[in-house]
Amino acid sequence: MMQNICLALAVFLLLNVAAGLVRIMRGPTPADRMLSAQLFGTTGVGVLLLLAEAMRTPALRDVALVLALLAVLAVAAFVKRGWPDEAGGR
């Protein structure tokens, strides 16, 4: 029963991810797109933790750990170097 709940919530979170794609597509500023990517990372961690419970695979928590740690890398690179000057890059 608990496994089914976790799995159902994982599907729900995945739907959230799909909805979040809209913000990446629309923008309008680069900040908007990047913060969506950040949301992807956090939701991904959530899905992984739920799947760890549903699929009874403890190793997935380690995967979630790695994802949680390295999510900041893309944002850091964006802020330090990759920030486009205009709203639509070439």
Place this chain on the structure above:
Amino acid sequence: MVNLYLVFDLLLALTLMWVGWRTLTSPDLFRGVVLFIAFGVLMTLAWVRLEAPDVAMAEAAIGAGLTGALLLDALADLRARRSHQDIEVSRLAAVSVITLALAGVLSWVMLTLPAQHASMHAPVTQPPNASGITNPVTLVLLVYRAYDTLLEMAVLLLAVIGARALHDEAPVGRAAPQYDLLAPAARVLLPAILLVAAYLLWAGATRPGGAFQAGAVLGAAGVLLRLAGLLPSPATYRRWMQMGLVSGFMVFLLVGVLVIFAGLPWLGYPATHTKALILLVETGLTLSIGMSLLSLFMSVPEQRSPSTHARASAS
């Protein structure tokens, strides 16, 4: 009750395909890169559903984190240089011919492989266990197909040499004038990252993990430090970098050769010290992979693009 796994997998597969399509066809390169990062996160979930947690771990570290950072850097560099050459048709034709020829040769090789093949199932699921290693991925990589892994390290080393030859290492710039949260945050996160890398290295023997995942996390730590401006000047770490880059291949090679003097076949492990030797080799691999990934990132200059500088100084 609907099979929820099917719903999950279908949703994931459709989203993956859509994101992949949009990434490739996006006219706005920055949007494409951000979509690629999202693609990396989704791929991690796909690997998990394919019951490959080792690959999922590597994908999370490299695909969602490092490659995203690398692409953002490359994009900034591209924008700064504003070099834009259209591909010549003759070049495109030549590359297409070579690629098709290679694909043809590989397909022919695949189709003419002998029908019988040794199954790895038995050795992997009931290992001889002198090593105490039960993770099948680590077993295959470091015990049964160790030669392949050795050659892969050589290829990685060549790739890094090639990348460095194309692009000199950029000097470390001055720290930003305003208060920068990244440096303190990096200082806080660094011990955690190093601990996770060490944990993955150690845990690779019995659960998903191992040298490649640990190396990817280590490389990410280095990139984070570089972005935060916390790395020392290039002169200091050049020696460390060189040592780290070759250590994986060299340690592996040494272990493989030295066992010959103990009367064992090339790259065969002695029954007594198997776990220690494998851990030694894996540590070298972790260092090498981490340094390789970091050095790929080092080639991009630290300073911002000139257009941003001009705008900042004009305002």
Place this chain on the structure above:
Amino acid sequence: MNALEWIAAILLIAGALFFFAGTVGMLRFPDAFSRLHALTKVDNLGLGLLVLGLALQSGSLAIALKLLLIWVLAIVAAATGAYLVANGASRRP
């Protein structure tokens, strides 16, 4: 399902609702700063409730501590990221 599992299930569902609220905020709020605000709620409360529910469910102290560690690291990373993005966005028109 005993009482503990019920509590855990409620926590999980609450966490998922926060994720939903964050996504809605990200899609509907007018500008980047308010969207960032919604985003950080997801990271803090959404993931936190999720972790709490899973920790209750896990039945092992080691797993619960690992989950807690994941949550703390995620918060540190997300808070840093949100600040950096907001700071950068405020300095650019």
